Amino acid sequence: MKANILFFDTEHCSGCLLCEMACSLIQKGECSRDGSFIKVAIHPYLSVPTVSLSMDCNCPDGQERCLEICNQQALKFVPRDEATRMLTEKKWYPSPVIEKTVERP
Amino acid sequence: MYGYAGRIAFIDLNKGKISIEAPGEGMIKEYLGGIGFLTRLLYDMVPQGADPLGPENVLIFANGPVNGTLVPSSNRWMVGAKSPATGFIVSGNAGGLWGAELKWAGFDALVITGRSANPCYLLVRDGKIGILPAPDLWGKDTWETEALLQDRHGDPNLRVACIGRAGENLVPLTCVMGEKVHAGGRGGTGAVMGSKNLKAIAVRGHGGVRIADPETLMSESKRLIEMLMGEYHYARYRNIGSPKGTTLYQKMGGVGAYNWQYGVFDKFDTIEGDNYKDRYSVGSSACGCCPLPCWRKYLIKEGPFSGQWTEAIENSTVQCFGTRVGNPDPEVILVAHTLCDKHALDEISVGVSIAFAMECYQKGIITARDTGGMELTWGNGDVILRLIDMIARSEGIGKILGQGVKRMAEAFGQDSDKFAYHVKGLEISTVDPRAYQGWALGYAVSARGADHMRSYASWEFGDIPEETREEAGIPETMSDRFSVEGKGKGVAYSENVRAIADCLEMCKTVTRQKLGLTKNQVGILRAVTGRDWSKEELLRIGERKVNLERLFNLREGLRPADDTLPWRALHEPLPDGPSEGRVVNLEPMLKEYYGVRDWDRKTGQPSPAKLKELNL
Numbered sequence: 001m002k003a004n005i006l007f008f009d010t011e012h013c014s015g016c017l018l019c020e021m022a023c024s025l026i027q028k029g030e031c032s033r034d035g036s037f038i039k040v041a042i043h044p045y046l047s048v049p050t051v052s053l054s055m056d057c058n059c060p061d062g063q064e065r066c067l068e069i070c071n072q073q074a075l076k077f078v079p080r081d082e083a084t085r086m087l088t089e090k091k092w093y094p095s096p097v098i099e100k101t102v103e104r105p
Numbered sequence: 106m107y108g109y110a111g112r113i114a115f116i117d118l119n120k121g122k123i124s125i126e127a128p129g130e131g132m133i134k135e136y137l138g139g140i141g142f143l144t145r146l147l148y149d150m151v152p153q154g155a156d157p158l159g160p161e162n163v164l165i166f167a168n169g170p171v172n173g174t175l176v177p178s179s180n181r182w183m184v185g186a187k188s189p190a191t192g193f194i195v196s197g198n199a200g201g202l203w204g205a206e207l208k209w210a211g212f213d214a215l216v217i218t219g220r221s222a223n224p225c226y227l228l229v230r231d232g233k234i235g236i237l238p239a240p241d242l243w244g245k246d247t248w249e250t251e252a253l254l255q256d257r258h259g260d261p262n263l264r265v266a267c268i269g270r271a272g273e274n275l276v277p278l279t280c281v282m283g284e285k286v287h288a289g290g291r292g293g294t295g296a297v298m299g300s301k302n303l304k305a306i307a308v309r310g311h312g313g314v315r316i317a318d319p320e321t322l323m324s325e326s327k328r329l330i331e332m333l334m335g336e337y338h339y340a341r342y343r344n345i346g347s348p349k350g351t352t353l354y355q356k357m358g359g360v361g362a363y364n365w366q367y368g369v370f371d372k373f374d375t376i377e378g379d380n381y382k383d384r385y386s387v388g389s390s391a392c393g394c395c396p397l398p399c400w401r402k403y404l405i406k407e408g409p410f411s412g413q414w415t416e417a418i419e420n421s422t423v424q425c426f427g428t429r430v431g432n433p434d435p436e437v438i439l440v441a442h443t444l445c446d447k448h449a450l451d452e453i454s455v456g457v458s459i460a461f462a463m464e465c466y467q468k469g470i471i472t473a474r475d476t477g478g479m480e481l482t483w484g485n486g487d488v489i490l491r492l493i494d495m496i497a498r499s500e501g502i503g504k505i506l507g508q509g510v511k512r513m514a515e516a517f518g519q520d521s522d523k524f525a526y527h528v529k530g531l532e533i534s535t536v537d538p539r540a541y542q543g544w545a546l547g548y549a550v551s552a553r554g555a556d557h558m559r560s561y562a563s564w565e566f567g568d569i570p571e572e573t574r575e576e577a578g579i580p581e582t583m584s585d586r587f588s589v590e591g592k593g594k595g596v597a598y599s600e601n602v603r604a605i606a607d608c609l610e611m612c613k614t615v616t617r618q619k620l621g622l623t624k625n626q627v628g629i630l631r632a633v634t635g636r637d638w639s640k641e642e643l644l645r646i647g648e649r650k651v652n653l654e655r656l657f658n659l660r661e662g663l664r665p666a667d668d669t670l671p672w673r674a675l676h677e678p679l680p681d682g683p684s685e686g687r688v689v690n691l692e693p694m695l696k697e698y699y700g701v702r703d704w705d706r707k708t709g710q711p712s713p714a715k716l717k718e719l720n721l
Binding site for chain 1: 173174202251261315319320390395396398402
């Protein structure tokens with residue numbers, strides 16, 4: 001699991017999936033939703049997105065490709081010791097963490 | 106195969122059989138994908154003289170080579186057929202995620218022939234296609250249909266493109282609606298779908314698009330996104346969405362008020378673009394893979410329409426249910442838009458048809474006896490909403506309104522054709538042609554009938570990057586809206602580059618400036634597909650698509666005289682505003698356009714040399 005915690009901006013995340021496309025592109029050499037470690041769930045009726053992150057994510061801190069492509073600046077990786085303070089910021093929401101999908105010993 | 110799924114499905118609803126073919130190398134090289142594939146297949150498969158609502162018509166859905174990738178705005182999809190509104194070729198383009206999902210499900214295109222004996226839907230999932238019964242879906246609106254199918258298959262990510270009641274009733278003013286709010290609009294493709302007893306196509310794919318050069322795609326996509334964010338229209342679309350465009354038309358005196366009787370709408374303030382953001386907006390979304398979230402969501406919080414939820418209104422929405430019909434109530438516009446979405450009606454054509462009926466009523470050409478007692482007075486919100494429903498149900502006066510203004514004028518007579526705003530049987534969509542000469546030419550020559558998105562010569566509004574002008578060789582007069590000089594060349598170039606966006610299936614709003622330049626497209630195309638197209642080859646693909654549409658239409662009886670505009674636009678000067686006194690000076694622009702295209706002015710035929718050059 002990454003040391004830093006992913007927060008997403010509930011006001012600015014547009015649900016565009018560019019983060020998913022960038023992640024799967026670099027991790028798997030293809031663009032797909034299933035191949036991405038960052039996951040955007042979009043409500044089927046309200047079209048409102050929620051962003052979560054798989055424990056599979058192995059990007060070094062500060063080099064996350066999802067972050068690099070997000071032009072709405074709706075993603076932020078925050079060191080753990082600063083993360084609790086982020087909870088006081090209304091629009092930033094901590095991304096749920098999803099269990100690993102890769103093979104485990 | 107990189108970029109492409111490499112599979113086109115041919116679905117015969119007569120026999121219930123499905124076959125899969127790979128797109129040939131020649132097809133890929135010369136038609137690229139999206140509207141290119143669609144046009145080639147329609148030309149080859151639709152018999153001359155086919156009844157648009159008969160089983161011999163062919164309905165095609167297609168995505169493009171960059172769909173479902175990191176390429177900015179690579180989400181669009183195309184639906185096309187022979188049009189029941191015009192009798193010519195038609196295709197509509199929509200966003201959302203349906204097109205990308207089709208690629209992830211393993212298909213570049215779906216080609217649907219024949220007619221099912223009973224209502225059915227297609228389930229396209231991970232490389233497989235099923236034709237399933239849909240008796241319970243028939244009669245449902247588009248929102249209900251999507252929810253029912255997601256429930257039935259236990260998948261909230263099932264993407265549904267479907268028709269509503271209007272398509273079932275074979276109303277020519279229909280479209281196909283994707284994911285509730287993304288209209289593959291114009292020309293009656295919904296009626297074609299209804300004629301095939303096909304209610305919906307539900308798509309889901311867990312696969313991916315293989316990319317030839319991932320790191321280059323990453324760096325090129327970032328570069329293009331940064332470029333887009335520096336363009337002036339980005340902030341406007343980001344903040345308010347498309348409705349703000351109507352403000353420009355109002356300022357320029359081309360807003361088509363009261364069925365195009367005036368260039369300025371006297372009650373515009375309440376329906377101006379900012380109102381929707383300030384009073385009703387509850388956030389914005391983006392279509393798949395798009396860095397420009399222009400799709401806003403609205404909630405009416407109080408009053409008679411309290412609780413009304415509406416998404417993605419457009420510039421054309423504000424005009425068609427606002428200025429065109431003399432309506433100053435923004436809430437009627439929001440409700441009318443959603444009603445059209447739920448019925449899968451083409452709101453542009455619906456708005457123009459209602460406006461035309463209102464002018465006929467104003468002039469006494471029709472009376473309350475013809476309307477079942479309804480008073481078709483300007484701005485009557487109740488009547489507007491009731492008429493939309495009647496059009497969808499093909500009831501009462503709605504039956505004739507649903508045929509569009511060309512057929513309405515034929516039925517009403519009394520010279521009403523002079524102010525029936527259509528070209529080739531399709532209603533005019535946005536700005537009044539008298540206010541923008543080049544835009545007017547685009548309406549006149551568009552293969553699918555009057556529509557702004559085929560040429561989308563937005564540089565006439567002033568957004569013409571110098572490099573675009575140089576690349577096209579367009580004279581500076583292109584951005585002078587009242588000049589006719591250079592408009593033929595400008596519109597022909599514009600049609601070619603918009604066709605490339607429609608082949609790639611990128612958004613034409615996003616690509617309206619620099620992202621629409623071929624020099625900015627060859628790199629991403631190479632990174633995705635591993636194939637090389639030169640800038641010139643891409644332009645040739647766009648030109649080939651325009652010429653092939655032309656050949657389709659000539660085969661169906663198109664004459665050069667059909668490349669025209671309504672009488673009012675050519676002969677009745679605008680009475681007010683900054684465009685006062687203007688009519689369209691069409692002939693010199695047509696002459697230049699035909700010359701640039703190398704089309705015969707008398708027969709409309711492309712020259713043999715042009716056809717050879719394009720390998721047609």
